[in-house]
Amino acid sequence: MSDPELARTWLRTENPNLDAAWNYAETNRLDQHIIALAAGLAETLRIDGPWTRALQIQQAAEAASRADSPATHATALNELGQVQRLASDYPAAADVQERALEIYRQIGDRLGKAGALNNLGRVRYLTGDYAAAADVQEQSLKIYRQRGNRGNEAWALNSYAATIAALGDRSRAFTLYQQALAMNRELNKPDDEANSLEGIAASEPAQGVDCLT
Numbered sequence: 001m002s003d004p005e006l007a008r009t010w011l012r013t014e015n016p017n018l019d020a021a022w023n024y025a026e027t028n029r030l031d032q033h034i035i036a037l038a039a040g041l042a043e044t045l046r047i048d049g050p051w052t053r054a055l056q057i058q059q060a061a062e063a064a065s066r067a068d069s070p071a072t073h074a075t076a077l078n079e080l081g082q083v084q085r086l087a088s089d090y091p092a093a094a095d096v097q098e099r100a101l102e103i104y105r106q107i108g109d110r111l112g113k114a115g116a117l118n119n120l121g122r123v124r125y126l127t128g129d130y131a132a133a134a135d136v137q138e139q140s141l142k143i144y145r146q147r148g149n150r151g152n153e154a155w156a157l158n159s160y161a162a163t164i165a166a167l168g169d170r171s172r173a174f175t176l177y178q179q180a181l182a183m184n185r186e187l188n189k190p191d192d193e194a195n196s197l198e199g200i201a202a203s204e205p206a207q208g209v210d211c212l213t
Contacts, residue, residue, distance in 0.1 A: 011044045022057060031064040035072060042079045046086060054083045074103035078116055085123050094123045114143035118156045125163050133163045154183035158195045165203045173203040
């Protein structure tokens with residue numbers, strides 16, 4: 001499907017069938033189907049939950065992917081790390097993202113590396129290690145800009161801006177959020193646009209900055 005919203009609607013409508021298909025694949029140890037279905041369900045599981053189910057699916061996909069290619073394993077680790085972060089298991093999320101990052105470096109996958117760097121930065125932000133978060137997020141942004149990947153650049157800008165605000169530079173954070181907002185509007189990404197708007201409000205004087213999840 002060419003329209004992301006249509007794809008999400010289809011995934012939500014067919015979720016019971018897809019979930020049943022995944023259960024069948026797991027019961028019968030169909031590793032390729034476990035991996036593929038987990039990847040296809042990943043976004044809606046992160047958004048809609050329940051995260052206990054998301055963890056179950058992504059943990060099984062990560063285990064199944066170990067015998068597959070390094071790229072497949074890194075992708076499964078990256079997805080697992082995101083769910084662990086949402087479930088507030090930050091030590092596990094950081095460990096998994098670092099493992100994914102190392103694989104992406106070994107195989108020379110720069111876009112995969114950028115994603116793992118940004119996700120690692122989000123974990124570090126949530127644990128209060130803002131300087132370390134900014135370091136990896138800057139690396140992520142640099143790669144996306146070099147590759148001309150504007151969609152992911154806008155996503156990473158939101159994350160980086162939250163960290164800059166937490167470090168105390170709200171003026172710079174405000175500018176970064178404005179850049180992200182313009183890009184998200186141009187790319188018709190309403191969820192990320194909402195995050196940018198929330199960040200713009202949070203980076204105003206006397207407002208909170210804990211807007212990254």
